[in-house]
Amino acid sequence: MKVLVTGVKGQLGYDVMNELAKRGYEGVGVDVAEMDITDSAVVEKVISEVHPDKVVHCAAWTAVDAAEDNQEVCHKVNVDGTANIAKMCGKLDIPMVYISTDYVFDGQGTRPWEPDDPVVEPLNVYGHSKYEGEVAVEKYAPHYYIVRIAWVFGLNGKNFIKTMLNVGKNHDTVRVVNDQIGTPTYTYDLARLLVDMNESEKYGYYHATNEGGYISWWDFTKEIFKQATEMGYDRYSEKNITVTPVTTAEYGVSKAKRPFNSRLDKSKLVENGFTPLPTWQDAVSRYLKELDIESL
Numbered sequence: 640m641k642v643l644v645t646g647v648k649g650q651l652g653y654d655v656m657n658e659l660a661k662r663g664y665e666g667v668g669v670d671v672a673e674m675d676i677t678d679s680a681v682v683e684k685v686i687s688e689v690h691p692d693k694v695v696h697c698a699a700w701t702a703v704d705a706a707e708d709n710q711e712v713c714h715k716v717n718v719d720g721t722a723n724i725a726k727m728c729g730k731l732d733i734p735m736v737y738i739s740t741d742y743v744f745d746g747q748g749t750r751p752w753e754p755d756d757p758v759v760e761p762l763n764v765y766g767h768s769k770y771e772g773e774v775a776v777e778k779y780a781p782h783y784y785i786v787r788i789a790w791v792f793g794l795n796g797k798n799f800i801k802t803m804l805n806v807g808k809n810h811d812t813v814r815v816v817n818d819q820i821g822t823p824t825y826t827y828d829l830a831r832l833l834v835d836m837n838e839s840e841k842y843g844y845y846h847a848t849n850e851g852g853y854i855s856w857w858d859f860t861k862e863i864f865k866q867a868t869e870m871g872y873d874r875y876s877e878k879n880i881t882v883t884p885v886t887t888a889e890y891g892v893s894k895a896k897r898p899f900n901s902r903l904d905k906s907k908l909v910e911n912g913f914t915p916l917p918t919w920q921d922a923v924s925r926y927l928k929e930l931d932i933e934s935l
Contacts, residue, residue: 641665642837643691645676645724646698650793651738654830655695662834667691670698676720686727693837695736696724699769703742704894706765717768718775725779734782734842736833739773741789741821742766746898749820751853753904754787754844763895784836785844786829789901790859793826794929803860804867805935807875817857817884821901822848825922832913841911846903851918853902857884862920866927 642659646652647668659666667689674685676698686694699717700706706713721737728735744752746762761767776783792798806813824847832847854862860882864875873879887897908915916922 640693640837641667641689641691642693642695643686643689644668644695644697645674646670646696648795649697650791650796650798651826651829652695652697653795654793654826655697655833658830658834664834676723677715679723679726682723683727686724686731686733690731691733693734693736694724694728695833695837696721697738699738699772700765703763703765706768707763707894710764713764713768714771717765718771721772722775722779725776725783728780728783732781734784734837734840735776735780736784736786736836737772737776739785739787740766740769741787741898741901741903743770743773743787744898744900746896746900748900749902750900751902751904752787752846752900754846754907762898765895782840782842784842786833786836787844787846787903788824788829789821789848789903790823791826792823792926794926799823799856799859800863800923800926801930801935803863804875804930804932807864807867807880808935810880812881812883813860814883814885814890815857815860816887816890817855818886819897819899819901820853820855821898822851822853822903823859823919823922824848825916825919825926827925828916828922832908832916835913839912841913843907845907845913846905847908847916848903848905849916849919849922850905851920854919855884857882859919862923863927866923867932870927870932872932
């Protein structure tokens with residue numbers, strides 16, 4: 640199986656390529672230098688030449704706040720770029736995996752979002768663009784997986800865990816919001832699921848984050864520091880740093896609205912025979928062991 644992976648320089652694309660290699664599949668990784676997804680002629684040329692059996696589309700504009708001031712570019716990447724790929728997948732009858740987000744929903748309430756819930760009003764510019772990307776995939780690609788994820792972290796890029804470990808090095812107190820609820824997604828674990836999906840034909844919409852229960856960003860930070868302390872990094876112990884829970888309102892307004900409810904219902908994975916991701920606590924443990932905390 641030959642798989643074209645977009646966004647190969649990002650957290651997820653990097654891990655998908657590694658997972659493909661591990662299973663003996665041929666991964667062809669592209670980023671903007673090899674295939675500018677906003678250029679339809681380039682997309683047509685690359686996909687025609689590679690002629691993959693599957694496409695995993697990880698490339699995206701993911702800077703949520705910056706999207707508010709760069710709507711046009713965000714739309715070009717997340718909507719037009721996705722449509723360009725989906726059209727070629729349709730033309731060549733190639734199954735496609737599109738990575739989406741809980742931001743397509745309005746972020747309100749407490750009920751976990753289900754994969755087939757109707758999208759009524761995405762939260763912000765980024766959410767709108769990812770939703771329109773979903774619509775393009777559904778319109779042009781004959782066989783697709785649309786996989787929504789949340790709170791992503793991986794080795795190959797910036798993420799919340801790296802940010803908090805850095806902040807914790809230089810501060811005695813950190814303020815973290817405790818009224819936004821969801822679950823983290825470790826790209827290493829997600830990559831395994833995405834390759835599993837490429838080995839099957841149970842297409843459709845899915846939600847995929849790590850198991851282990853719904854938490855707030857404050858809960859997440861407490862666990863990160865607890866595990867770092869257990870690894871011998873005493874700087875993050877409770878005696879050296881206080882993690883203060885605050886509301887979103889107390890924390891201060893960000894340019895883009897953030898979801899209070901990022902809970903994703905993942906039961907459809909099991910119903911269709913896919914293995915769920917391990918717990919987020921276990922994922923944090925494995926991730927911290929891979930990270931070089933000292934050099935962050």
